[in-house]
Amino acid sequence: MSYDRAITVFSPDDHLFQVDYAQEAVKKGSTAVGVRGENVVVLGVEKKTVAKLQEDRTVCKICSLDDNVFMAFAGLTADARIIVNRARVECQSHRLTVEDPATVEYITRYISSIKQRYTQSNGRRPFGISSLIVGFDFDGTPHLYQTDPSGTYHAWKANAIGRSAKTVREFLEKNYKEDMESDTDTIKLAIRALLEVVQSGGKNIELAIMKRDESMKILVQEEKEEYVTAIETEKAEKP
């Protein structure tokens, strides 16, 4: 039972307990969902209730890493800030070195390598965040990747992280369609998935989208309301 004290020690049943505990920290963050469409990538997050005197704008869960990549995270806020800062610097370094924007996979691999390094040194603990990284490569291909505290990353068509990730993922598995041509359908799927677990509707959701060859756009309240109303109408009309 003392195998969970040092990060660099395997337990007899091959667990790295600190990494497992870091996964638990991720579950304490609010839900984030990502959907990859044909021509648009969407990230939706559950907005935390902020304290009365706290500035709403400074609590951000969706961060852009470069013009073509942005990410959402779930877990320890401070750890996320460090990862985001490093990723942003790396994106610019890549641009300066090879004169091309980094691909989504490249920056995901970079972030995952940092996370893995912290699972293999002593005196440090793993990062307590999972992230959803979305964007377009310079050849126009959309991507969605998920990283976790162990340093693994995988590409996904749609995924969720954070508090009620399991419920949202099940919803996505049931409702994701391969041939989602329309941007609206992709955005609506992300919103519907979030609404499964977020109380009190559109007010507590933040949505960011990126269309091919465009920069990231965070939807304003009116645009969100439009989608939510359309979703509710469709729900009511369903037999």
Place this chain on the structure above:
Amino acid sequence: MATFFGEVLSVYSRAVEEDDDDLDDENEDEQIHREIEEKREVHIAWCPEVAQSLEDSGSNKLQCSDLIIAVGTNAAGFLSAYVLNTESWDAVGHVSLWNERSRGSSRQSIALLPGEPACLFYRHRDNPAVLVCQSTCYIAEDQLFQWTEKVFGCLQKRGLSVMVLSDSPVAEYKTPDYLYGSAVPFLRSLKSSASESQALCPALEQPNILTGLPAAVLSHCQVHQIPAVLYQCYTDVISPDSITMETYKPALLCLSKLVKLEPCLSADVLRKFAIITEAQSNLYT
């Protein structure tokens, strides 16, 4: 000087003359001890009707068939949401005490402000033999005995049955197996030997122990042959949390035999408890 029989005798030295100053020091020490004892004394204040019933009963004891004690914010939140949310409960008393962690309050009123640690008693209007105690304040080790003696001193022992709901962090749960995230929160039970009821969850395994108020209450019940059952909820959340509160639901089976409970859960009350702490924490996003 320690003797063979284990007593400690103060031995006067013939080499040194005993001054009067020493006696004064002793008096001063005694006075300080007395002041500290008075400060740390546990006081129970009952509302006028209950105080009157205590006086009217010859033995200065209340008729009580069931005492339900909730120790910790989640246990207290569970009772507030599932049991005390009906209009049929009256606040009838509170315990006030002072220690380094519970500065206590000299408020005369009995109303529980959300989030404020306190120790309150409620009685059911239709069935006044059912008492509920919500304890969210810290009670120091030296005050636990006083607490149990004073509280149980006001209750008639015959026919009394006790249920304790208590929170505990899962980090203190010792097990040789790896606890997966989905197993938490969970319940474990302990009973006094006089209790014949069937516990609704597995018993607390060795080498886990109880500490604090739940342990003091259960020990008192064991010594005085009072049937008591305790449900300890191990949770990984420090603050009040609706999922942890719902873990106590098996206890509703016993409670519903005593008092009429609301058939549907009061989600607003649960949310009220959870939201108080959520907004303050910026650790997780």
